[in-house]
Amino acid sequence: MAVVALKNVGKQYPGAASLAVEDFNLTTHDGEFIVLVGPSGCGKTTTMRMIAGLEEHTQGTIEIGGRDVTGVVPKDRDIAMVFQSYALYPHMSVRDNMAFSLKLKKYAKADINKRVEDAAEVLGITPLLDRKPRALSGGQRQRVALGRAIVRQPQVFLMDEPLSNLDAKLRVDMRAEITKLHRKLGVTTFYVTHDQTEAMTMGQRIAVMKDGVVQQIDSPNNLYQQPANVFVGGFIGTPAMNFLDAAVANGTATGPDFSLALDAARREVAGTRERLHVGIRPEHLHLAGNEADAQSLKGEVEVVEPLGALTMIQVRVGDTKVTAQIEPHQQVEMGDTVALTCAADKLYLFDTESQDTLIGIDSGVADQPAA
Amino acid sequence: MSAQAKRFSGANIAFGVLGWAVALLMFLPLIWLLVTAFKTEAEAFTVTPQLFFEPTLDSFKAALAQGAGYWHYAWNSVFTALASTVIGLMLTVPAAYAMAFYPSKRTDFTLVWMVSTKFIPAVGVLVPIFLVYKTIGLLDNVWGLIALYTAMNLPIMIWMVYSYFRDIPKDLVEAANIDGASMGQTMLKVILPLATPGLASTGLLALILAWNESFWSITMTNYQASTLPVYIASFKSAEGMFWAKMSAASVLSIAPIIVLGWFAQRQMVRGLTFGAVK
Numbered sequence: 001m002a003v004v005a006l007k008n009v010g011k012q013y014p015g016a017a018s019l020a021v022e023d024f025n026l027t028t029h030d031g032e033f034i035v036l037v038g039p040s041g042c043g044k045t046t047t048m049r050m051i052a053g054l055e056e057h058t059q060g061t062i063e064i065g066g067r068d069v070t071g072v073v074p075k076d077r078d079i080a081m082v083f084q085s086y087a088l089y090p091h092m093s094v095r096d097n098m099a100f101s102l103k104l105k106k107y108a109k110a111d112i113n114k115r116v117e118d119a120a121e122v123l124g125i126t127p128l129l130d131r132k133p134r135a136l137s138g139g140q141r142q143r144v145a146l147g148r149a150i151v152r153q154p155q156v157f158l159m160d161e162p163l164s165n166l167d168a169k170l171r172v173d174m175r176a177e178i179t180k181l182h183r184k185l186g187v188t189t190f191y192v193t194h195d196q197t198e199a200m201t202m203g204q205r206i207a208v209m210k211d212g213v214v215q216q217i218d219s220p221n222n223l224y225q226q227p228a229n230v231f232v233g234g235f236i237g238t239p240a241m242n243f244l245d246a247a248v249a250n251g252t253a254t255g256p257d258f259s260l261a262l263d264a265a266r267r268e269v270a271g272t273r274e275r276l277h278v279g280i281r282p283e284h285l286h287l288a289g290n291e292a293d294a295q296s297l298k299g300e301v302e303v304v305e306p307l308g309a310l311t312m313i314q315v316r317v318g319d320t321k322v323t324a325q326i327e328p329h330q331q332v333e334m335g336d337t338v339a340l341t342c343a344a345d346k347l348y349l350f351d352t353e354s355q356d357t358l359i360g361i362d363s364g365v366a367d368q369p370a371a
Numbered sequence: 372m373s374a375q376a377k378r379f380s381g382a383n384i385a386f387g388v389l390g391w392a393v394a395l396l397m398f399l400p401l402i403w404l405l406v407t408a409f410k411t412e413a414e415a416f417t418v419t420p421q422l423f424f425e426p427t428l429d430s431f432k433a434a435l436a437q438g439a440g441y442w443h444y445a446w447n448s449v450f451t452a453l454a455s456t457v458i459g460l461m462l463t464v465p466a467a468y469a470m471a472f473y474p475s476k477r478t479d480f481t482l483v484w485m486v487s488t489k490f491i492p493a494v495g496v497l498v499p500i501f502l503v504y505k506t507i508g509l510l511d512n513v514w515g516l517i518a519l520y521t522a523m524n525l526p527i528m529i530w531m532v533y534s535y536f537r538d539i540p541k542d543l544v545e546a547a548n549i550d551g552a553s554m555g556q557t558m559l560k561v562i563l564p565l566a567t568p569g570l571a572s573t574g575l576l577a578l579i580l581a582w583n584e585s586f587w588s589i590t591m592t593n594y595q596a597s598t599l600p601v602y603i604a605s606f607k608s609a610e611g612m613f614w615a616k617m618s619a620a621s622v623l624s625i626a627p628i629i630v631l632g633w634f635a636q637r638q639m640v641r642g643l644t645f646g647a648v649k
Binding site: 074084089105 | 540542543545546547548549550551552553556560561564565
């Protein structure tokens with residue numbers, strides 16, 4: 001267990017024009033579960049590999065448990081890593097896979113057996129100990145990979161998209177198990193994923209990255225309520241936030257086929273701006289019925305997706321596709337013209353130029369972006 | 372029934388006939404060799420080859436006679452082939468490992484360059500190598516021959532093992548690094564066990580190439596270090612060709628490697644095509 005501190009960490013690949021990771025700053029709490037999330041190529045895996053020591057960082061410092069690990073080889077960093085491909089040794093049994101690192105450290109045989117068996121017990125893979133990896137299912141291999149990491153009792157766990165090779169149902173199960181395991185072991189964990197649902201459900205804090213730059217590091221709720229900018233707003237939450245380009249006049253944001261009255265707080269942050277990006281989450285949009293409303297978006301329904309518990313509809317408002325989440329009993333057909341409404345305090349406002357958040361929901365003005 | 376019908380469809384029969392025809396064409400020299408080995412010298416010399424004759428072991432007896440020195444040459448062949456293969460593998464593994472798992476900008480170039488050395492005809496470097504060997508006293512020396520064979524086979528051995536290593540996920544090396552293995556431990560405990568089939572087929576190929584090599588053996592050795600090809604050539608003398616004895620000698624020379632190849636062919640095919648198809 002240890003505090004991991006990344007200070008101005010950057011990575012420049014030789015010959016590359018721009019930095020793969022730029023000015024990454026993060027200090028974990030002891031035993032914290034940090035998720036690195038972002039689209040492909042955003043630098044999340046590179047960041048993790050720098051913590052592991054598989055890639056050298058070219059700028060800044062990385063500290064693990066107060067020790068600067070610059071130039072320290074992976075095996076001396078006291079970390080364990082779970083790979084996307086699992087990277088189990090195919091020619092070794094499950095037991096030998098898990099015992100490999102302990103054998104290299106010349107632990108006593110009884111000690112190795114005890115640790116391996118304890119870890120197998122925790123993960124429910126005791127009956128598989130004498131099998132070879134090829135005789136295991138994807139989920140079982142995943143468990144063995146986790147087991148190989150936990151027998152080490154390292155200071156830090158690094159997990160690189162460990163669930164992305166599993167089918168959807170198993171992924172949800174393993175997600176919960178990894179969270180439970182983390183709570184039980186209390187080891188500082190870095191977890192890389194491109195799946196924002198995984199990030200939201202697992203992370204105590206989430207670092208959202210784009211093009212090598214951290215956009216925001218915050219708790220799941222804060223990311224949802226107070227995204228730092230348009231990118232984070234759009235990346236966090238499913239279905240994604242709707243964005244409307246609006247003109248502001250007389251305390252109202254208007255555009256083709258929509259008109260949204262701003263409340264006092266929003267009028268204040270809008271200031272003298274004449275244009276704004278308005279963000280509305282699908283779950284905050286409701287069918288307005290026929291009554292004329294100051295808050296309304298009108299358009300033709302293009303897609304209806306019943307999901308059972310709720311129904312998603314896509315409405316064309318002006319040139320923009322707007323997704324709304326409605327109750328399943330509300331009958332809407334493709335081709336209908338509907339009016340949608342949204343409470344004034346559920347509007348996110350973003351600066352058109354800088355794309356930064358002016359105001360989120362629930363708690364006043366958004367913090368300054370972390371990066 | 373349907374499987375049976377498929378087996379005897381027109382296309383399959385055509386391919387079958389074609390396959391046998393090509394095989395016959397390729398193996399005809401071997402058959403001729405084998406048949407001639409059981410003839411007398413007189414029968415072997417007839418202009419119209421005799422198909423029916425009384426087989427005799429005389430040629431074999433002559434080829435194995437004390438003066439011919441079969442066992443001397445055979446031992447040299449076994450020793451040079453084995454030693455050059457073992458030394459070759461010991462050099463190949465680290466070279467291929469470095470290029471497969473720690474590639475640099477020049478790795479591709481190095482690989483192509485190594486293979487390009489095989490484009491030079493051996494005669495082209497005969498004189499310089501002969502003079503060097505003469506100066507350092509390696510003419511007619513088994514170790515001189517072993518050094519040549521190792522150098523001759525290294526490019527193709529490295530290329531083969533490299534392609535084997537390349538198919539092993541790099542993640543395994545990284546996992547081993549994180550698990551605390553040194554580079555040597557990673558190579559010995561993780562990568563080599565996985566590459567055993569590849570190393571075996573590479574070794575086999577090197578063995579066969581070294582065994583079959585005749586150019587250097589004939590030019591660089593006299594008797595002490597001579598291998599079986601020299602022995603075969605010795606049946607061609609100033610007085611003329613001894614076709615029957617030469618055939619018997621050839622059969623004795625190629626038999627061990629054919630038997631070995633027969634047992635290893637499955638391994639060989641897998642080794643040579645490994646990595647070609649995902």
